[in-house]
Amino acid sequence: MGLDRADVVIAEAARIATAYLSGDSERGEPVIRHLAPEVLCERLDLTPPQTGRSLEDLLEGVRTTLRYSVRTGHPGFSNQLFGGHDMAALLGEWMTALLNTSMYTYEVAPVVTLMETELIRHMCTFVGWDASEGEGVFTPGGSIANLMALIAGRNRLLPSAKESGLGRDDRLVLFASEEAHYSIDRAASVAGLGTGAVRKVAVDELGRMIPQALEAAVLAARAEGSVPFFVCATASTTVAGAFDPIDRVAAVAREHGLWLHVDAACGGAVLLSKRHRGLMQGSEHADSLTWNPHKLMGLPLTCSTLLVREPGRLATTNAMGASYLFHDNDEARFDLGDLSLQCGRRVDALKLWLSWRALGDDGHARRIESLFELATSLRDKVVDRDHFELVREPQGCNVCFRYVPQSLQKTPPGPDRGKQLGALTIEIREHLRREGRILTNYAVLDGVPTFRYVASNPRATDEDLQSLLSEIERIGASLSV
Numbered sequence: 001m002g003l004d005r006a007d008v009v010i011a012e013a014a015r016i017a018t019a020y021l022s023g024d025s026e027r028g029e030p031v032i033r034h035l036a037p038e039v040l041c042e043r044l045d046l047t048p049p050q051t052g053r054s055l056e057d058l059l060e061g062v063r064t065t066l067r068y069s070v071r072t073g074h075p076g077f078s079n080q081l082f083g084g085h086d087m088a089a090l091l092g093e094w095m096t097a098l099l100n101t102s103m104y105t106y107e108v109a110p111v112v113t114l115m116e117t118e119l120i121r122h123m124c125t126f127v128g129w130d131a132s133e134g135e136g137v138f139t140p141g142g143s144i145a146n147l148m149a150l151i152a153g154r155n156r157l158l159p160s161a162k163e164s165g166l167g168r169d170d171r172l173v174l175f176a177s178e179e180a181h182y183s184i185d186r187a188a189s190v191a192g193l194g195t196g197a198v199r200k201v202a203v204d205e206l207g208r209m210i211p212q213a214l215e216a217a218v219l220a221a222r223a224e225g226s227v228p229f230f231v232c233a234t235a236s237t238t239v240a241g242a243f244d245p246i247d248r249v250a251a252v253a254r255e256h257g258l259w260l261h262v263d264a265a266c267g268g269a270v271l272l273s274k275r276h277r278g279l280m281q282g283s284e285h286a287d288s289l290t291w292n293p294h295k296l297m298g299l300p301l302t303c304s305t306l307l308v309r310e311p312g313r314l315a316t317t318n319a320m321g322a323s324y325l326f327h328d329n330d331e332a333r334f335d336l337g338d339l340s341l342q343c344g345r346r347v348d349a350l351k352l353w354l355s356w357r358a359l360g361d362d363g364h365a366r367r368i369e370s371l372f373e374l375a376t377s378l379r380d381k382v383v384d385r386d387h388f389e390l391v392r393e394p395q396g397c398n399v400c401f402r403y404v405p406q407s408l409q410k411t412p413p414g415p416d417r418g419k420q421l422g423a424l425t426i427e428i429r430e431h432l433r434r435e436g437r438i439l440t441n442y443a444v445l446d447g448v449p450t451f452r453y454v455a456s457n458p459r460a461t462d463e464d465l466q467s468l469l470s471e472i473e474r475i476g477a478s479l480s481v
Contacts, residue, residue, distance in 0.1 A: 209244040239445050322343075372455070
């Protein structure tokens, strides 16, 4: 077969990839061919061999891996906060592996460091910062971006913490909503504050942080002798898709001198849409903002950024000045390594640059708006069907709902009803997962397991939404007899 030649290997890999992608357009193709872990290990032969295998054998292994993996580009996949395919970005992902370089210096990544810098500048304008404001860096995910923001806020208050760490009397506390992402707690742990330093703020009926409750929490922390320094507004929350009122949270942050971070890992992309950017009103007041294009913008994982309003803040926080990497020359101002927690770092900017070139601001805005329309369509279908109930009115692209069997239709709300509905939700979802035609998720919301549909694939249609509800209803009816 001549697979020792690069052109032959790449051509065969392209044929495999093309065949795989075409399957995402086939509604009859399952999202996942579910197998027990033991069976899957046997079929894949995952043990590293002592003697190497031929490339023909490896390519067959690739086909098998694809066959038994989850089709995240399938319209029946709504399990996570990502989905679908972007062809320009997929090209960028392949080119990234081909380049095989790191983003720490202009010297080893001359084109892509400039790409990243320009993308960050462009994204900062959507946040609403002035031309003299804003810097940023690509990160390996929203969790690391949130951690970097927390460390930056800590070091602004206590510059000595970078070298000396926290002192015994540095009783720093931070604030996030009850439905904020768990990475905020993890960041507090990693940054030396401990998870006990995270004060959870009450939310309203949609899951949005209540600014008055934030104000009260800050005052209570001061009264006990703690030092409030950081607040995280979420846009949008992981389960319900709620957007905290950033402008009102920002007012509290300004009054008390808090670093305002916006975890917009999922919702940051709504800044591109004139129709929906009002959900991010007040983002221009943020000191930092997490934005993951691998979510609503459809970029391949991972593609995440941390944007910071104050130029120079990231280097002040993270720079270690490794002399073997960073050299004093005319090009040093384009080096990006000291902005990041990482040393070696993938060229994640390339796929976003290609995607943005292909779609432009307007194309990405249309994509975002189509996802909102999809979520609204599912919301309306849930309300219109007798055996379903909407758990929260959606603000973003997440729709949370439950199947309600006939036997519980007239049962008043309460712990017993919630327990039964939660158990039924989990059981229906497990049947869906094992059948493999559809893969959607559930999460606990208001104390009860609830279906959570994430509108992340613009190729999904009303027929796909009807199919999802019909499948849930079919399985639910069989389990409720």
